[in-house]
Amino acid sequence: MSEKETIKDEPTASQEQELTENVKEQETNASPEADQSKEEKLQLxxxxxxxxxxxxxxxxxxxRRRTSKERLDLIKTASEDLIKEILPILDDFERAFKASEKEDDAAKVREGHELVFHKLVKxxxxxxxxxxxxxxxxxFDADTQEAITQIPAPTEDMKGKVIDVVEKGYTLGEKVIRFAKVVTGS
Structure with a gap:
């Protein structure tokens, strides 16, 4: 190879300058787009x-709110089962009082029963x-009462209303733990 051929293969100074300017231009053009896309990606x-x-x-x-509310409800009604078992005892006390009203000699026994009953109720x-x-x-309210039977209403205005309570109903807080058993008028 001759020197002229090697010189032709090598770029001239002006060509080198153009090439470096083009590379720099491409880097500057590509760099903000790449930086913007990276920034946008990071922002997203x-x-x-x-x-x-x-x-x-x-x-x-x-x-947290739901579990807190459930915990409070559980605390309020934790003794519900025990109370449900005690309610029939209250009913028995009330029946005993009605039966002993007719007996005069059982006045002191009745008084003792009443004291125990009132203490339990309190x-x-x-x-x-x-x-x-x-x-x-x-x-009649189906949400709190259970209709045992219907009888003819004594008056017209008693139709659909409670005429008699067979068994009392109880609530624990806002919850019905035993429905009242009632007789309604038809």
Missing amino acids: EVEDLKDKYLRLYSEFENY TLENKGVKVMENLIGNP
């Missing part, structure tokens, strides 16, 4: 992570148990 990723975090946080808060009231009262004459 940050927004996505923030969204996931907020959703997870709100789900946790809802879970204890249950302190635990949140309430008797459903003033049912006679009011409209």
Whole structure:
């Protein structure tokens, strides 16, 4: 090879300068786009992570509130089974009082029974148990009462209303633990 051929293969100074300018131009043009796309990708990723975090946080808060409410409800009604078993004893006391009203010699025994009965009632009231009262004459409510039977109403205005209470109903807090058994008018 001759020197002229080697010189032709090698770029001239002006060609080198053009090449370096083109490379620099391409780098500067490509670099902001690449940087922007990287920044945009990172920004989108940050927004996505923030969204996931907020959703997870709100789900946790809802879970915490729900479990707290369930825990309070459980505490309020924890003794429900025991109270349900005690309610028939109250009924027996009331029946005993009605039976002993006719006997004069059992006045002292009746007084003792009444003391025990009232103490038991007070204890249950302190635990949140309430008797459903003033049912006679009011409209039948299927949410709190159970109709045992229907009898012809003594008056026209007593139709669909409670005529007699066979067994008292009880609530524990806002929850019905025993429905009142009633007789309704038809």
